[in-house]
Amino acid sequence: xxxxxxxxxxxxxxxxxxxxxxxxxxxxxxxxxxxxxxxxxxxxxxxxxxxxxxxxxxxxxxxxxxxxxxxxxxxxxxxxxxxxxxxxxxxxxxxxx
Numbered sequence: 867x868x869x870x871x872x873x874x875x876x877x878x879x880x881x882x883x884x885x886x887x888x889x890x891x892x893x894x895x896x897x898x899x900x901x902x903x904x905x906x907x908x909x910x911x912x913x914x915x916x917x918x919x920x921x922x923x924x925x926x927x928x929x930x931x932x933x934x935x936x937x938x939x940x941x942x943x944x945x946x947x948x949x950x951x952x953x954x955x956x957x958x959x960x961x962x963x
């Protein structure tokens with residue numbers, strides 16, 4: 867293997883290793899947890915929405931006002947939730963990074 871091939875392989879390895887880990891993060895976090903980016907906060911309805919990092923779909927959570935007040939649009943978060951009937955109720959939300 868010549869120097870150019872080694873350099874190319876090294877660059878590929880570096881590029882792959884620097885990809886975000888969020889693509890598998892939801893499964894790795896275990897049950898009743900999702901990770902994603904906050905896209906909507908609706909204090910009137912008592913809900914917020916994230917785009918799930920693994921499934922790339924919107925997920926709507928109900929939450930207490932203190933959780934909604936702490937959220938910021940476009941932030942990456944980990945949501946711990948429980949099912950409340952047909953709704954996912956956020957019990958804790960922490961920054962993903």
